[in-house]
Amino acid sequence: MSYSGSGNSGGGASNAGGAWRNDGGVEPHAFDPYLQPELFRGVLTRRVFAFLIDLVVLSVPVILGYLFIAVFGLITLGLGWALFWLAWPVTIVWAIVYYGASLGGPHSATMGMRVMDLELRTWYGAPGYFVLGATHAVLFWVSVSFLSPLVLLVGLFNGRRRLLHDVILGTVVINSSVRTQVAPAARSY
Numbered sequence: 001m002s003y004s005g006s007g008n009s010g011g012g013a014s015n016a017g018g019a020w021r022n023d024g025g026v027e028p029h030a031f032d033p034y035l036q037p038e039l040f041r042g043v044l045t046r047r048v049f050a051f052l053i054d055l056v057v058l059s060v061p062v063i064l065g066y067l068f069i070a071v072f073g074l075i076t077l078g079l080g081w082a083l084f085w086l087a088w089p090v091t092i093v094w095a096i097v098y099y100g101a102s103l104g105g106p107h108s109a110t111m112g113m114r115v116m117d118l119e120l121r122t123w124y125g126a127p128g129y130f131v132l133g134a135t136h137a138v139l140f141w142v143s144v145s146f147l148s149p150l151v152l153l154v155g156l157f158n159g160r161r162r163l164l165h166d167v168i169l170g171t172v173v174i175n176s177s178v179r180t181q182v183a184p185a186a187r188s189y
Helices: 043-075 079-103 111-115 130-147 149-157 164-169 176-182
Strands: 118-122 171-175
Touching: 043 079, 043 111, 043 118, 043 149, 043 171, 079 130, 111 118, 118 130, 130 149, 130 164, 149 164, 164 171, 171 176
Parallel strands: none
Antiparallel strands: 118 171
C-alpha cells in the first residue's frame, strides 16, 4: 500500500477498505454520462413534460379547495370567504409535501416523473428521501424565481443534464427503466 496525501487530515490518513486513499473518502459519481449515456438521453425534455404533469396534479386539489371556499362562503353568507387567506399558505405546504413525499417515496419520482420514466437519485446512487425532495422543490422555485427561467439552460452544458438546484443538492435525474438494467446498486455507508 502507498500513500500520497498530505497527512493533514486530523490525525493522519484514513484506511478505508484496506487501501490508502487520497480523495478525502469521496466516492465517484454513481452515474457516468460517458460510460452510460442512455441514462441521460432525453432527460431534459422529459423533465419539462413531467413538470407540466406535476403542475396539473398540484393544481387539481388547489382549485377544488378554492371552489369549496367559494361555495362555503355563499352558504355562510360571506363568513366562509375569510378562509381565502389560508388558501395560499396551504397551497405552498401542499406543494412541498407532494414533492417531499413523492421524491422521497419508493419510486424517487413525482407522478409526472413516473409517467415520463424518470427518477431522482443522489450523486452516489441512493434514492431520494423526504427532506431532499422538499428541498429540491423549494430550491427549484427559488432559483427560477430569482435567476429567471434562463437558469434552466444550465442543463444543456453538462453531461449529466443537471440543473442548478440538482448541482447544489448533489442529485441527478435519470431514465429509470435504463437504470434498472445497467446501473450498479446504490452505495450505503
